[in-house]
Amino acid sequence: MVGKTLIRIEGVTKRFGQFTAVDDVNLEIEEGEFFALLGPSGCGKTTLLRMLAGLEVPSDGRILIDGEDMAGVPPNKRPVNMVFQSYAVFPHMSVADNVAYGLRMDGVAKAERAERVADALALVKLDGMEDRKPDQLSGGQRQRVALARALVKRPRVLLLDEPLSALDAKLREAMRSELAQIQDKVGVTFVMVTHDQDEALAMATRCAVMNRGLLQQVASPTDLYEYPANRFVADFIGSVNMFEGRLTVDEPDRAVITSSALPVPIYVDHGVTGATGTAVWAAIRPEKIEMLHRPDGGLPPRVAGVPEGHNVVPGRICHIAYLGSETVYDVQVDSGARIKVLRSNVARYEERGFDWEQPVWLAWHPRSPAVLLS
């Protein structure tokens, strides 16, 4: 990652009639990145990708690739290639002809063409399948053809539209790491559109989260998950317990949030830029909440670094979802709020297992909540 900007998206807006699909997006993508555009369906991510490919024209703003303004440059003249969601493998051509298509259009000589096609097919592990027709291939193989067909042209940017969505779960996971490996090998900048947060987190070096045409946050997968910029991102990436409240203390080294959903205030060990009284949201991930047994008459446990009477709430388990590797507990607190707690099933059986209707304490570290202002 040299950090050289390859794609610069400046104030790009796309309107379809009254509907604004992409709203004033500013974004820079660096050379060699594996960049993911992430968001729910209809958030404008695919439209943005198609504008990079030249298949849609921005209503406003401009797109620069390698410093060159792409306005008026048709798709066939752009240094980008795309892997379509449906793969769009030409059904009347063999695997080799499909991969050679782009080179043929560019007038690459026959001998060189054959060599590059063979290399590309080897890269995606389809050697020996040259003469097959697309209807003799599985979905995963067809996707490899689409990938080879795009990469053989040695584009500056490879665009991938929901590349894994049509594959079954096992294959999807295998392809995740393989795509990342291929990207590593060819060094081409990948821009991928996905609605699947796991996919984006697992593969991308950086992600942009979009909602209703607006860019919400651009960050590394870790930052996106641990330091979401707003409620939408916190909620969209992974699962989260969200508490609406007000700042009652806001010092440089600590802050306290009071929420009507919790019997005790939330203590965090850092300041929040807002003034006291500001409406804020505290987002706590289910795996960052500790669950302890609550015997009758027992005192609340203390959390290190937290003043007494903060970050510990009594509750009762009202639902258990066993997912194999982990278990999700729904804990009801007295205010009626439900809090999700996630525990890894490290041992094959838990001696001190939790059961339905059991009284528990929930506690969290002062660094666990993400304090969100919007």
Added chain:
Amino acid sequence: MEEDWKRAKGPFAIIFSPPAFWLFLFFVVPLAIVWAYSFGENVGPTTIEISGTFRHYVRAGDPVYLDIFLKSLWMAALTTLLCLIVGFPVALAITFAPDKAKAWLLLLIMLPFWTNLLIRTYALMAVLRREGYVNSGLGWLAEHLGIAFEPLPLLHNNFAVVLGLVYVNLPFLVLPLYAALDRLDRSLLEASLDLGAGHLRTIREIVVPLALPGILSGLLITFIPALGSYLTPDLLGGPDSQMIANVIERQFKRANDWPFGAALSFILMYLTFIAIAGQAVLAGRRRRMMR
């Protein structure tokens, strides 16, 4: 589900009996009578004796009639080709028109269908005749430009017949063509552009090969009625532009030679069968190729 439908014999019998009966009575039976006539002889002004003769089929091979058959084939082929040349861009344009415009454009294509053929043909005559709209329009233009103008002979010749046939048959080609083009996966066309092909190249490399079955059936659907055209050559044609249907009509009416007319009709039908078989073979070969 399919199995289930196949086992339900009762409903099928109920649904299919009336049309089957209708087709048998009003299509198969008259056709069989005409077929039988083609092996018969006129023994009186209104009586035909089925003698099993092949005389009429032999007579159809006479150069006079052979020429008319060849001419009909040629006119129908030319019509189909012109329809393709005009219809392909039209179908392509409708395919890529916005959804709202699509319905209106298709309506425009279908609109002539809803007008009687005779009326349309007479309208065409009004356009093409010596003092028709084309000639008077050109005459007016020539007058203003100060050029001498002799009205063009646009009517009652082969040109008029082909023009009329193209006009009448164009929807037959545009509609199946549109259906074939509209079915194409758009992402294939986008992929082609993305891989560096221009629009014309994409049409040649992707659109035409993939729409070929639709194009072939469209050509066939245009060719068959064009081959059997009667009204258009009758009204728009000159003395040398009669087609096989005009000859058949003459046998049944003025010449009162039903057996010969029947034989010509069946030869026309066999030609149609050959065209259909040809298309089926081409489509079959293509399907094997796609495997």
